Amino acid sequence: MKRSLKQFRYETAESLHIALFQIRANKIRSFLTALGVIIGIVAITMMGTAINGIDRGFDKSLAMLGYDVIYVQKSSWSTMGQWWRYRNRADLKTSYTEAINRTIEDNPNSNLLVAVPQMSTYQASVQYRDLTIEQAFALGTSYRYPQTASGDLSSGRFFTPTESAAGTMVAVIGDDIATGLFGEREAVGNIIKMKNSRFRVIGVFRKQGKFLGLFSFDNQVIMPLGAFEKTFGKKGFVTLRVKIRDQKQVDDAKAELLGIMRRIRRLPPQKEADFSINEQKAFKSQLDPIKNGIAAAGIFITGMSLFVGAIGIMNITFVSVKERTREIGLRKALGARRNTILMQFLIESVMICLIGGLIGLVTSFLMTWAIATALPDFPVQFSPALVFASLVVSVATGIISGLAPAVNASRLDPADSLRYE
Amino acid sequence: METSPVITMRDLKRHYSMGEETVKALDGVDLEFLKNDYAAIMGPSGSGKSTLMNIIGCLDTPTSGTYILNGQNVAEMDDDELARVRNREIGFVFQTFNLLPRINCLRNVELPLIYAGVNPREREERATEALNRVGLGDRITHKPTELSGGQIQRVAIARALINNPSIILADEPTGNLDTATSQDIMEIFSDLSKAGNTIILITHEEDIALYTRRIIRLRDGRIESDKKQ
Numbered sequence: 001m002k003r004s005l006k007q008f009r010y011e012t013a014e015s016l017h018i019a020l021f022q023i024r025a026n027k028i029r030s031f032l033t034a035l036g037v038i039i040g041i042v043a044i045t046m047m048g049t050a051i052n053g054i055d056r057g058f059d060k061s062l063a064m065l066g067y068d069v070i071y072v073q074k075s076s077w078s079t080m081g082q083w084w085r086y087r088n089r090a091d092l093k094t095s096y097t098e099a100i101n102r103t104i105e106d107n108p109n110s111n112l113l114v115a116v117p118q119m120s121t122y123q124a125s126v127q128y129r130d131l132t133i134e135q136a137f138a139l140g141t142s143y144r145y146p147q148t149a150s151g152d153l154s155s156g157r158f159f160t161p162t163e164s165a166a167g168t169m170v171a172v173i174g175d176d177i178a179t180g181l182f183g184e185r186e187a188v189g190n191i192i193k194m195k196n197s198r199f200r201v202i203g204v205f206r207k208q209g210k211f212l213g214l215f216s217f218d219n220q221v222i223m224p225l226g227a228f229e230k231t232f233g234k235k236g237f238v239t240l241r242v243k244i245r246d247q248k249q250v251d252d253a254k255a256e257l258l259g260i261m262r263r264i265r266r267l268p269p270q271k272e273a274d275f276s277i278n279e280q281k282a283f284k285s286q287l288d289p290i291k292n293g294i295a296a297a298g299i300f301i302t303g304m305s306l307f308v309g310a311i312g313i314m315n316i317t318f319v320s321v322k323e324r325t326r327e328i329g330l331r332k333a334l335g336a337r338r339n340t341i342l343m344q345f346l347i348e349s350v351m352i353c354l355i356g357g358l359i360g361l362v363t364s365f366l367m368t369w370a371i372a373t374a375l376p377d378f379p380v381q382f383s384p385a386l387v388f389a390s391l392v393v394s395v396a397t398g399i400i401s402g403l404a405p406a407v408n409a410s411r412l413d414p415a416d417s418l419r420y421e
Numbered sequence: 422m423e424t425s426p427v428i429t430m431r432d433l434k435r436h437y438s439m440g441e442e443t444v445k446a447l448d449g450v451d452l453e454f455l456k457n458d459y460a461a462i463m464g465p466s467g468s469g470k471s472t473l474m475n476i477i478g479c480l481d482t483p484t485s486g487t488y489i490l491n492g493q494n495v496a497e498m499d500d501d502e503l504a505r506v507r508n509r510e511i512g513f514v515f516q517t518f519n520l521l522p523r524i525n526c527l528r529n530v531e532l533p534l535i536y537a538g539v540n541p542r543e544r545e546e547r548a549t550e551a552l553n554r555v556g557l558g559d560r561i562t563h564k565p566t567e568l569s570g571g572q573i574q575r576v577a578i579a580r581a582l583i584n585n586p587s588i589i590l591a592d593e594p595t596g597n598l599d600t601a602t603s604q605d606i607m608e609i610f611s612d613l614s615k616a617g618n619t620i621i622l623i624t625h626e627e628d629i630a631l632y633t634r635r636i637i638r639l640r641d642g643r644i645e646s647d648k649k650q
Contacts (some may be wrong), residue, residue: 007538014535025523027489333480334580335508335536337501414507415480418519 011340033316033384034356036309041360041390043305047298048386061211065280068147068247072240088273092238099264111253113243118145119236127193128181129249133210137220140228148241154189156203167226172203176218185192197231268410310401317405328409342410349402357394427587427619428454433486435472446472448642457613461630464639472535474623478511479503479592491587508536512581516593518573520565527561531578551579571602588619607632
């Protein structure tokens with residue numbers, strides 16, 4: 001037993017030696033053979049990287065919405081696009097928040113913390129001297145807004161309860177607006193114009209990036225609700241932002257809010273709710289099918305390229321066995337067993353695949369790095385799990401594609417092989 | 422001199438079926454080789470000498486009959502057992518040398534020891550010693566492509582010797598060599614015989630056979646004559 005173990009070790013060492021030797025002796029052929037695996041592994045890792053990146057980018061976006069904030073709106077996020085279901089609903093009123101907050105105060109066991117009104121429009125343009133930014137997102141709210149939103153100020157302050165109640169013409173602006181209008185200069189203290197109203201800038205938000213690559217939080221101009229109504233009228237889109245006590249009890253919180261809202265809207269029990277309570281989870285459930293679709297397509301493409309690669313390796317290993325028939329005969333005459341020959345060719349194909357896999361990994365690592373450098377917003381991420389998975393796939397490809405030719409080689413008749421020309 | 426039989430063959434037959442026909446390459450061979458035998462197997466082409474060599478060398482098994490090599494019944498062995506016997510009991514020397522062209526002499530000579538599970542240091546020692554024995558101690562790092570035909574065949578003989586086999590089986594060992602080189606190689610075989618090795622040559626050249634002490638002639642798959650000289 002000890003002897004055969006030693007023998008196995010020496011034979012394996014010999015096989016590794018031969019394999020490296022063969023690969024070095026046939027560099028171009030080996031490279032072309034490995035190309036299939038290289039492409040396959042690049043496909044796998046880029047795919048995995050993209051999915052990782054989407055996940056990460058998505059989580060980042062959801063964090064902007066806040067995990068502990070739910071939103072009452074006219075339409076639902078999870079059935080977006082079905083606008084006809086919602087267009088006949090009665091508009092929400094910002095004053096509902098007062099009623100909600102009174103209910104919360106009366107109930108010490110409430111799952112809700114605070115409700116904050118929000119009235120908004122995408123159609124605002126912001127002016128400073130001769131500079132204009134179109135399509136800014138104007139948002140009127142109360143002084144409690146920061147409790148329900150992520151992002152801190154890079155300079156200045158948020159408006160006070162007094163300013164909030166009075167509807168003072170002050171604005172806290174997003175980073176893009178600040179840089180767009182003031183460049184490197186300090187924005188706080190300057191007067192900007194929206195429609196025909198003049199606002200004093202009192203604060204600037206730190207840069208946050210885009211939500212799902214669509215909506216930018218850096219493009220906002222936030223002002224007291226009263227100031228918003230004076231400037232844009234009372235026709236803005238209303239959202240009630242409700243902060244909850246514990247994000248683990250979001251379902252209880254939603255149920256409680258639903259009850260409060262139904263009372264405010266005076267809905268009889270049998271009538272369907274004419275408003276929607278939204279949370280960030282809705283986006284997740286919308287994104288999952290997309291992500292799975294990308295993954296399925298990716299696995300298919302990757303599988304195809306690996307399959308083609310495997311056939312190439314199988315083909316070249318068959319050729320290699322044919323070319324080295326005499327060598328196989330000789331090795332058998334000198335005492336190589338079937339398994340010795342089998343291992344020799346398997347190790348050779350596995351090694352080609354492994355080298356291909358490593359080249360593929362380096363290639364996709366460089367590609368990921370290049371993409372991440374060139375487009376910092378593009379979500380890509382390279383993970384150790386991907387490295388491991390690619391190496392496993394490489395070895396598996398080597399074994400699968402090398403098995404048939406290797407078995408073939410191991411069964412060659414030594415006497416005939418020695419005479420093979 | 423010791424006279425225990427190394428090889429005993431009884432009524433050995435090897436038939437090939439070629440479609441409808443059956444070719445009787447060997448048709449009832451009885452042979453014995455004693456330790457330290459130095460024999461030549463001769464015969465015209467088609468006489469069955471290659472088939473006999475394959476069977477003696479355990480590269481092939483007989484259709485019927487018995488073949489006892491060093492007390493082991495080879496006729497009933499499977500592929501892996503045959504591989505082990507080839508590795509331990511037989512040292513091959515081929516007409517076409519059959520060295521691996523791209524590895525050096527030392528690595529060529531130590532190949533059988535790899536399959537025998539010998540550790541690298543001992544492999545190198547024994548391979549160097551075997552190359553010294555055939556007078557190539559100064560060529561161990563050369564590749565076969567850098568050597569002459571005679572030198573290559575001497576490397577092959579060193580490889581055949583390395584595992585101390587029961588028999589050295591040489592198939593037309595001088596077939597690809599000129600006369601002078603052939604003589605050199607045959608001198609080596611004669612020396613090995615004097616040192617106590619059992620050697621079986623397959624040849625069709627009378628002057629090569631004359632180096633040996635026993636000539637076995639085959640014809641149509643049977644032994645025509647078996648003479649000591």
